[in-house]
Amino acid sequence: MVPIVLPPLPRSFLKALLTLLAVVAFSGCNKKESDASAAPATSGATEPASVKAKPFVVGFIYVGPKDDYGYNQAHAQGAAAIAKLPGVKVREEENVPETDAVQKTMESMISLDGAALLFPTSFGYFDPHILKVSDKFPNVPFLHCGGLYQEGKHPKNVGSYFGYIDEAQYVAGVVAGLTTKKNKLGFIAAKPIPQVLRNINSFTLGARSVNPRATTSVVFTGDWSLPVKEAEAANSLIDQGVDVLTMHVDSPKVIVETAEKRGIFVSGYHANQATLAPKGYLTGAEWNWAKIYTDYVTWVREGKSYPHLLRGGLKEGFVKLSPYGPAVSPEAKTKADEAKAKLLEGTFVIYKGPIKDNAGKIVIPDGTARPQTDIELEKMNYLVEGVVGKLPS
Amino acid sequence: MGRSLEKAIIPVAALAVSLVLFGAFVAAAGANPLDVYYDMYRGGFGTWFSFQNTLQRAAPLMLTALCALIPAHLGLIVIGGEGALLLGALGAVLAGRALGSAPPILAATFMMVAGAAVGGVWVALSGAMRTLRGVNETISSLLLNYIAIALFNHLVEGPLRDPVSLNKPSTFPIADAATIGNIPGMDVHWGLVFGLLACGLSYFLVMHSVHGFAARMIGGNVRAAALSGIDVARLTIVLCFVAGASAGIAGAVEVGAVQHTANATLIAGYGYTGVLVAFLARQHPLAAIPVSLLLGGINASGGLLQRTEHLPDATVKVLQGILFVVILASETLYGRYDWKILGRAAERKSAAVVPHAEPLAPAAGAEPTQVKGVA
Numbered sequence: 001m002v003p004i005v006l007p008p009l010p011r012s013f014l015k016a017l018l019t020l021l022a023v024v025a026f027s028g029c030n031k032k033e034s035d036a037s038a039a040p041a042t043s044g045a046t047e048p049a050s051v052k053a054k055p056f057v058v059g060f061i062y063v064g065p066k067d068d069y070g071y072n073q074a075h076a077q078g079a080a081a082i083a084k085l086p087g088v089k090v091r092e093e094e095n096v097p098e099t100d101a102v103q104k105t106m107e108s109m110i111s112l113d114g115a116a117l118l119f120p121t122s123f124g125y126f127d128p129h130i131l132k133v134s135d136k137f138p139n140v141p142f143l144h145c146g147g148l149y150q151e152g153k154h155p156k157n158v159g160s161y162f163g164y165i166d167e168a169q170y171v172a173g174v175v176a177g178l179t180t181k182k183n184k185l186g187f188i189a190a191k192p193i194p195q196v197l198r199n200i201n202s203f204t205l206g207a208r209s210v211n212p213r214a215t216t217s218v219v220f221t222g223d224w225s226l227p228v229k230e231a232e233a234a235n236s237l238i239d240q241g242v243d244v245l246t247m248h249v250d251s252p253k254v255i256v257e258t259a260e261k262r263g264i265f266v267s268g269y270h271a272n273q274a275t276l277a278p279k280g281y282l283t284g285a286e287w288n289w290a291k292i293y294t295d296y297v298t299w300v301r302e303g304k305s306y307p308h309l310l311r312g313g314l315k316e317g318f319v320k321l322s323p324y325g326p327a328v329s330p331e332a333k334t335k336a337d338e339a340k341a342k343l344l345e346g347t348f349v350i351y352k353g354p355i356k357d358n359a360g361k362i363v364i365p366d367g368t369a370r371p372q373t374d375i376e377l378e379k380m381n382y383l384v385e386g387v388v389g390k391l392p393s
Numbered sequence: 394m395g396r397s398l399e400k401a402i403i404p405v406a407a408l409a410v411s412l413v414l415f416g417a418f419v420a421a422a423g424a425n426p427l428d429v430y431y432d433m434y435r436g437g438f439g440t441w442f443s444f445q446n447t448l449q450r451a452a453p454l455m456l457t458a459l460c461a462l463i464p465a466h467l468g469l470i471v472i473g474g475e476g477a478l479l480l481g482a483l484g485a486v487l488a489g490r491a492l493g494s495a496p497p498i499l500a501a502t503f504m505m506v507a508g509a510a511v512g513g514v515w516v517a518l519s520g521a522m523r524t525l526r527g528v529n530e531t532i533s534s535l536l537l538n539y540i541a542i543a544l545f546n547h548l549v550e551g552p553l554r555d556p557v558s559l560n561k562p563s564t565f566p567i568a569d570a571a572t573i574g575n576i577p578g579m580d581v582h583w584g585l586v587f588g589l590l591a592c593g594l595s596y597f598l599v600m601h602s603v604h605g606f607a608a609r610m611i612g613g614n615v616r617a618a619a620l621s622g623i624d625v626a627r628l629t630i631v632l633c634f635v636a637g638a639s640a641g642i643a644g645a646v647e648v649g650a651v652q653h654t655a656n657a658t659l660i661a662g663y664g665y666t667g668v669l670v671a672f673l674a675r676q677h678p679l680a681a682i683p684v685s686l687l688l689g690g691i692n693a694s695g696g697l698l699q700r701t702e703h704l705p706d707a708t709v710k711v712l713q714g715i716l717f718v719v720i721l722a723s724e725t726l727y728g729r730y731d732w733k734i735l736g737r738a739a740e741r742k743s744a745a746v747v748p749h750a751e752p753l754a755p756a757a758g759a760e761p762t763q764v765k766g767v768a
Contacts, residue, residue: 065705091700092700093699093700093706094699094705095706097661098658099658099659099661100449100650100651101450101661101692104446104449104450104693104696105696107442107446108446108696108697109696109700112435112436112442113700113701123560124561124656127561128651128652128653146560191550192550193559193560193562194559194560222546378559379559392550
């Protein structure tokens, strides 16, 4: 007889395998039933239309998780608004890196899902990815968040939109300037790029418009999503005496939570983070993508021409402010509402000379006003007076 | 016979077990496993488009896998592929810019060589520290990744930055002549061919050359290798260089074929996924090809799973994790069972059980009494 060492393990192994198979098959059957019963409840708005006519499929692509309390969530909220439109079906994909993976995702949405309109929402998707894929599908509009479109240089089926969110940061700065007791504000930023610098400067200008003694200490973390570094930066700023924090990173979650835990005030960014800091949340600069997405979907569906470059601020409804939190004083509310009203009128210019950088050099001379559309602001490479921090040269 | 049978049965069984476990997982997450399997097939392999998607995603993995796989034969666990890829990409950008007026083939070749050289030196550092100073190569290569990322970001956002790249800091783009196109007739760039070639060449280097044999001797017993006259330090450094070079080529391909500049989007984790591929391939250079395709396919289908099954993105990561654990666990099964005997026994059993069912029964019944007696 040849001894076989086999029996114990494989038999139990096989049993486990069979059990698993059974579980899987069983739950599979269950799902089918529950699916059928749940269908009318979950997708009632889109289903009847899809029976009548082919639904209009819109694809949304996010660079991070769509529940990040930040950049991606703001876009996903816009997508959710689209999904409620009759006859529109939304397909979403999250955590798509800015590599050739996003090219394949776009192609896949068009060829496998039948998408007729794409919103690739991350800044880095534009060049080279959108430019490359849009050439292959001339009938599908690729609308990108970032404002990079240039007439004549880029394909006709590409568009770009962006908001002047620094207007909202200016108003948030007013609230922060009147809330701080130590006159020390903190700003945690990802990278020293023009968009971010503009937010830091507008926030600081807003704060100093009502409290000239306020300063903003800046920490650059180096990348868009570094939760550990962001928490460290928050703690270190708080240790230095900062009592109001704000930020420009992809997901403000960790910073908002840290601020609340340490008992200081915080102003949000991208989306509403009030639920994360019920005591200390003052207000926040938020996107209002639902409006832009609804407009675009309507234009494209009706076959109308759509703007290839769409930009706007508070006045145009591209950005908004979170409702004031419980810690905001009546005085701060009044001053902030005044600033907001002036921005909504469109008469107020944030970048009006003389403005000095934090080394004392005049960057916008007296008598020069740079309104939001001024292209010079897109090249911002300085921190204004009152910001504590240095840019890498 | 038994050995090769084992090499086929165990991985396939591990794959099947992983898929079943994954099915249970997605069922728990509220999706129908059969639909999920179908979507994975459709998204990764089912159509020509999907398969090309898979091939494209597999290409860099084959190259970065070699960065962990080749040193493994020296007994070293190197996870420095990410850093070698990034710095290789930077080297390639510098070469691609310098050679603007050269003929396309020459420019692209020079770019690959530059990427390979920089990536090679980076991983060779870990190899040298290991063999000359006894520094643990896993730790040093991991830490060198962080240094590489910091260096990369500093150069891309500082000295090498193209001032036009306002909100997405990037280097100057490479010259048009240096760009790498697609394989004719396919929507996949030449990186796939480089990956296949590199795996093939590594196979001969590692499995069928004197150097490969010497490397495995070092991996088995450094002292014995040194006593038999092998120049341990030299071979270790050279093979680590080759390993880093292949990751560097992966970086050069990303620059040449996809990004045309070097920027932070290159930090996409190809280097780390390569480590996973190397382990799943059990450090066999040719096995790295199907494993890369498998992971490429899983990633390619991940998007479809999100879109049609509304499963979170992490779903495919869970599958990768399950695969990794199950395949590593299945390693313990090698050599434990004589599959040839199993095969023969099964034959005998099926031949015996049916016609002689009755005579066998009492024998089976007798066994327990004997056991009782012993107890």
